[in-house]
Amino acid sequence: MRLHTGIRVAAVVAATALLATACSGTDDGGSGDGGGDGGKVELTFWTWAPGMEEAAAVWNEANPDIQVTVNKQDGGDPAVTKLLTAIKAGSGAPDLFQTEYQKIPTLVSSDALADIADVLPEGTAERFADGTWQSVTLGSDAVYGVPQDSGPMEFYYREDIFQQYGLAVPTTWEQYAQVAEQLHAADPTKYLGTFSANDAGWFTGLTQQAGASWWGIDGDAWTVDIEDAPVQKVAEYWGGLVEKGVIDNKPMYTPEWNAALNDGTQVGWISAIWAPGVLEGNAPDTAGTWKMAPMPQWEEGDAATGNWGGSATSVTSQSTHKEEAAKFIAWLNASQEGVNLLVSEGGLYPADIPSQAEALSAPPAFFSNQPDFYTIASEIAGSVQPFTYGPNVNVAYSAYNDEFGKATEAKSAAAFLDAVTAMQTATVEDLESSGFTVKE
Amino acid sequence: MTTLASPRAADTRPARTHRRPRRRTAAPYVFLAPALTLFALFLALPIGYALYLSFRTVEVKGLGLGAGARTEVWAGFDNYTRALDDPEFLASVGRVGLYGLLLVPTMLGLALLFALLLDARRTRAKGFSRVSIFLPYAVPAVIASLLWGFLYLPRVSPFYFLFDKVGWDAPQILSSQLVVFAIANIGLWGGVGFNMIVIYTALKAIPSELYEAARLDGASELVVALRIKVPIVLPSLVLTFLFSMIATLQVFAEPMTLRPLTNTISTTWSPLMKVYRDAFTRDDIYSAAATSVVIALATFALSYLFLRVVQDGRAFSQESR
Numbered sequence: 001m002r003l004h005t006g007i008r009v010a011a012v013v014a015a016t017a018l019l020a021t022a023c024s025g026t027d028d029g030g031s032g033d034g035g036g037d038g039g040k041v042e043l044t045f046w047t048w049a050p051g052m053e054e055a056a057a058v059w060n061e062a063n064p065d066i067q068v069t070v071n072k073q074d075g076g077d078p079a080v081t082k083l084l085t086a087i088k089a090g091s092g093a094p095d096l097f098q099t100e101y102q103k104i105p106t107l108v109s110s111d112a113l114a115d116i117a118d119v120l121p122e123g124t125a126e127r128f129a130d131g132t133w134q135s136v137t138l139g140s141d142a143v144y145g146v147p148q149d150s151g152p153m154e155f156y157y158r159e160d161i162f163q164q165y166g167l168a169v170p171t172t173w174e175q176y177a178q179v180a181e182q183l184h185a186a187d188p189t190k191y192l193g194t195f196s197a198n199d200a201g202w203f204t205g206l207t208q209q210a211g212a213s214w215w216g217i218d219g220d221a222w223t224v225d226i227e228d229a230p231v232q233k234v235a236e237y238w239g240g241l242v243e244k245g246v247i248d249n250k251p252m253y254t255p256e257w258n259a260a261l262n263d264g265t266q267v268g269w270i271s272a273i274w275a276p277g278v279l280e281g282n283a284p285d286t287a288g289t290w291k292m293a294p295m296p297q298w299e300e301g302d303a304a305t306g307n308w309g310g311s312a313t314s315v316t317s318q319s320t321h322k323e324e325a326a327k328f329i330a331w332l333n334a335s336q337e338g339v340n341l342l343v344s345e346g347g348l349y350p351a352d353i354p355s356q357a358e359a360l361s362a363p364p365a366f367f368s369n370q371p372d373f374y375t376i377a378s379e380i381a382g383s384v385q386p387f388t389y390g391p392n393v394n395v396a397y398s399a400y401n402d403e404f405g406k407a408t409e410a411k412s413a414a415a416f417l418d419a420v421t422a423m424q425t426a427t428v429e430d431l432e433s434s435g436f437t438v439k440e
Numbered sequence: 441m442t443t444l445a446s447p448r449a450a451d452t453r454p455a456r457t458h459r460r461p462r463r464r465t466a467a468p469y470v471f472l473a474p475a476l477t478l479f480a481l482f483l484a485l486p487i488g489y490a491l492y493l494s495f496r497t498v499e500v501k502g503l504g505l506g507a508g509a510r511t512e513v514w515a516g517f518d519n520y521t522r523a524l525d526d527p528e529f530l531a532s533v534g535r536v537g538l539y540g541l542l543l544v545p546t547m548l549g550l551a552l553l554f555a556l557l558l559d560a561r562r563t564r565a566k567g568f569s570r571v572s573i574f575l576p577y578a579v580p581a582v583i584a585s586l587l588w589g590f591l592y593l594p595r596v597s598p599f600y601f602l603f604d605k606v607g608w609d610a611p612q613i614l615s616s617q618l619v620v621f622a623i624a625n626i627g628l629w630g631g632v633g634f635n636m637i638v639i640y641t642a643l644k645a646i647p648s649e650l651y652e653a654a655r656l657d658g659a660s661e662l663v664v665a666l667r668i669k670v671p672i673v674l675p676s677l678v679l680t681f682l683f684s685m686i687a688t689l690q691v692f693a694e695p696m697t698l699r700p701l702t703n704t705i706s707t708t709w710s711p712l713m714k715v716y717r718d719a720f721t722r723d724d725i726y727s728a729a730a731t732s733v734v735i736a737l738a739t740f741a742l743s744y745l746f747l748r749v750v751q752d753g754r755a756f757s758q759e760s761r
Contacts, residue, residue: 081720106723109504138505197703220502254701256593265595391504398707398721405703409616430722435500 041066041324046083047098048073049148049311051345055332058341066324068096076100080107087112087318095319096329100311101135102201102393104144105215107314109391114315115142119326127334127352131208131384136312139217139388144314146326146333147351148342151272151309152381153205156279158267159291159369161190169293173237176296180246183267192268194248194257195238197404200397202252205306206238206270207231208387210298214427215390221439222390222431227424232417233298239416242408249408258282270295272308273349273377276364288369294380303383310351353382392430399426494519494730519730528708529731535620536710540688543624543631548680550628551635555673556665558636559643570640574633581630585697588626593701614702623705626694631687635680642676643669678750682743689739692716711735 045056045068056068071094073079080103086092087110099107107113120143125133128147136145155176157169165186170176180192196202204214210230216223225231241247248266250256260266261283269275279290295305313329315322332338339355342348350356356378363373390396403419403426431438497515504510523529554573558566576584592613594600603610613622646669654664692712699705707721708714712735719728 077720081723084723105505109500109509111509140505198700217503222503249703251700251703254593255590256595256701259595391500392722395722398717402706402708405706409703434498434504436504437502 039065041321043068043096043319043321043325043328044094045070045096045098045313046073046079046094047071047096047313048075048079049098049346049348051341051347054345055338055341058337059328059331063328066321066328068328073098076103083107083112083316084110087316091318093316093318095316095321095325097314097316098148098311099145099314100309101132101147101307102204102389102397104135104312104314105138105389105391106393108138108144111317113144114317114319114322115144116315116322116326117141117143119323120146121327121330121334124330124334127354129351129353129382129384131307131386132310132351134386134388135307136314145312146329147310147312148333149310149346149348150351150381150384151205151274151307151349152377152384153209153270153272153295153306153308154275154377154380155293155295156269156271156275156290157192157293158264158286158289160289161264161267169291170296171294172300173296173298177237177241177246180241181244184246190265190267191248191260192246193270194250194252194266195242195404195408196250196252197408198251198253198401200400201308202270203234203400203404204387205272205308207234208306208385209295209304210234211304211385213387214396215388217388218439221437223439224390224424224428224431226396226427227420231420235416235420236413239407239413242411242416243413245411249411262286273381274309276366277347280364280366287366290367291370292367292373292376294376303380304385305380305383307384307387312351349377349381353378356381390427390431391436392427392434395430396423396427399423490729491733493726494733497726515726519727520734523727523731523734526714528706529711529714532708532711532714536688536691539620539624539627539691539710540685542620543627544681544684544688546624547628547631547684548635548677550632551680552639552670552673552677554632554636555639555643556669558640559669560661560665562661570637573636576629577631577633579630581626581693582697584630585626585694588622589698589701592622592698614698614704616704619698619702619704623691623694623698626698627687627691631684635684638680639673639676642673646672682746685746686739686743689735689742 043066045052047070053070053072056070060067073082079098083093083097084107093112097113099113104113124146125143129150132147132150136147137143155170161167161183162169165183167179167182168175170179176192183190183192207214207230210233212225212228212230212234214224214226214231216225238247242249248260257266261269261279262285264286269279271278275292279286294303297304313333315325315329319325333342333350334352334355336355336358339350339352340359342350343359350359356374360374360378363370367373400419400423403422404416407415407419428438428440495515495517496512497518499511499513501509501511554569557563558570563569579587591597591599594610594612600610611618613619650668651664654668659667690712691710695705695709696713696716699707699709707717711731715728715732715735718724718731
């Protein structure tokens with residue numbers, strides 16, 4: 001029995017805040033350094049993406065006047081908490097910050113990110129898919145970062161097992177349901193997929209494909225559209241599959257799920273472009289047996305997909321060198337040289353479309369059986385649907401975990417629809433109680 | 441007892457202390473200063489700040505985008521009323537209540553049983569048994585939960601594999617009806633050893649003349665255990681019960697670690713999980729602070745009440761017996 005009082009949890013929170021305030025005097029962010037001496041500018045860059053030191057080294061070599069120091073962070077959420085603390089303290093934030101797309105509205109609403117629309121090189125916007133670009137503009141004229149990598153969603157399946165049972169690769173969701181049923185009838189231990197109540201970003205991407213945008217800006221007010229028809233359609237569809245029992249209801253990323261991927265019990269996975277890395281790590285025995293195909297569509301002949309994951313690089317509001325910082329991130333994320341480094345050093349799937357062909361010439365090692373992997377991928381990447389995240393994504397996502405957790409356990413399509421309603425209510429209530437203007 | 445206490449109550453000591461030089465009275469404070477400073481900096485101040493935060497909230501204007509859209513304002517008791525009104529919080533209290541009802545009696549019962557068995561005359565391999573019962577306590581709760589998590593997942597668990605081979609239908613321990621047992625089970629193995637040691641130490645302190653006398657009177661080992669040992673270690677039982685009750689209110693690591701493995705543990709399964717979610721997932725440290733103050737007060741009140749009920753804090757006043 002270990003004793004950890006509630007007070008102590010609060011104390012840790014408070015102590016962290018106090019320490020952060022106490023340390024803020026020393027300004028270790030470096031944002032104000034070297035402004036006047038001979039034009040040399042020092043920029044600090046908080047990121048957790050792999051290979052960024054190497055990319056910065058190449059830049060520093062070529063740009064002695066703008067030196068970038070990479071400061072490795074501990075992943076998305078802790079970095080955001082750290083940045084928000086520095087912003088609240090008034091100093092200590094870096095010049096450059098890696099932001100996941102869904103965190104941008106939260107950061108903008110805390111005044112942590114700078115608008116770099118005026119200082120970005122011409123033509124930057126045109127290099128990205130509309131859906132990706134909207135993530136950094138929030139549908140406004142401001143630009144809060146340059147997209148770095150993206151996670152367009154695709155359908156991954158076991159080619160060998162599909163052949164064994166004579167299954168056709170589904171191109172529509174209707175076919176996906178049929179194939180799921182066929183497979184499960186042929187071997188009741190096998191599933192074409194699972195509905196994971198632990199992965200809100202995954203579900204968001206699925207509804208994005210169907211045309212949903214959970215938040216929106218209407219004049220001076222936020223709109224919350226989690227209860228919209230496309231979301232209900234997606235929820236009812238997956239609820240129906242779970243209710244029939246033709247797909248699984250267990251969460252992804254558990255030891256059980258890994259085992260199922262590896263031994264051929266999970267025959268398909270609706271995932272994103274970074275799936276090869278996950279499959280390689282979690283199901284090493286299945287190398288060379290997977291194939292990637294576009295997502296099943298709601299209407300035959302459509303070409304639409306959603307996004308699961310991905311980040312942009314932003315300039316923080318505390319940076320005193322916005323122009324130089326913007327120059328660096330435009331080079332890093334929207335130039336052939338930068339993108340080549342993102343791929344070769346970081347293994348990322350770049351958001352920049354014109355540079356993809358050269359940077360992604362060979363398929364991922366795990367998919368050596370599919371030489372045209374990146375040709376298909378780049379076609380899919382262009383079809384990411386526009387989507388707006390709101391200022392309280394964290395609230396909606398934690399409501400997703402709880403409500404869909406209940407629904408997947410209840411195994412009924414009706415419960416899935418109830419979960420959507422509960423998410424809408426929780427999200428609107430949170431916005432209203434914080435004082436945001438919300439339009440019903 | 442009153443006769444013993446009365447001379448102390450009426451202070452009959454001569455006023456010699458007044459004549460002591462001032463230099464010497466300062467000494468204790470000098471020695472205490474480091475501890476007091478640390479206490480003030482790292483406990484009292486943060487608690488004070490948490491209290492302050494619990495009365496604050498953030499107010500947003502319009503879209504909340506851009507500079508100056510967020511301001512921190514006084515919230516009065518809003519955070520408290522919301523915490524107490526929150527059905528999720530009440531549900532988490534209910535779940536933890538059920539968890540405690542399952543866990544505490546089982547754990548203390550087993551701890552007492554093991555302690556009595558270890559103390560029995562004919563038990564062999566005492567050292568080995570004691571260490572193996574105590575060992576799970578040395579395993580951090582997060583690691584224990586991960587290990588149990590593997591055992592609970594049907595596809596990777598050796599238990600389910602064996603049940604399947606024998607042809608029995610093993611219950612899904614992580615289903616919504618049974619998940620509280622799954623979590624209580626982890627807490628059980630983590631806690632039995634510690635509580636057993638506390639009770640066992642008390643048993644060791646019993647003078648052997650008592651046993652000799654009992655045996656001369658013809659008492660069996662069982663009668664000695666029930667009529668002599670249990671009543672004497674009662675203060676230890678009170679103490680372990682109090683510790684277990686406090687730990688129950690604060691269950692966090694086990695459900696938090698199991699959560700990603702199943703749909704049946706919500707992000708607000710226990711009160712502390714709700715505090716964690718509010719503070720770090722929803723970025724609302726204000727209501728998290730309010731909720732943790734409520735939990736701390738409840739813990740304090742329950743402990744105090746319990747000690748009042750069991751004879752005015754008998755567990756902590758053994759020296760006056």
